[in-house]
Amino acid sequence: MSTATLLDDRCPRCGQAFHCGAQDARCDCFDLKLSEALRQQLAAQYERCLCIACLKALQQAEQAGTTAAE
């Protein structure tokens, strides 16, 4: 298993290439304080991680009181 920080993942929401560091020591998404509800929704909706841009967008949408579902 490579630990190289390549853009080896593709966001299932927007198709943007990115690297998820969840399998590494740290990931950018650790800085995002996603709610438990949003995490569960994402886990149910997507098989893979989303890029940071989408995570931030969904987080802001949730905080704005709108549904994060597309």
Ligand SMILES: [Zn+2]
């Ligand atoms: Zn994305």
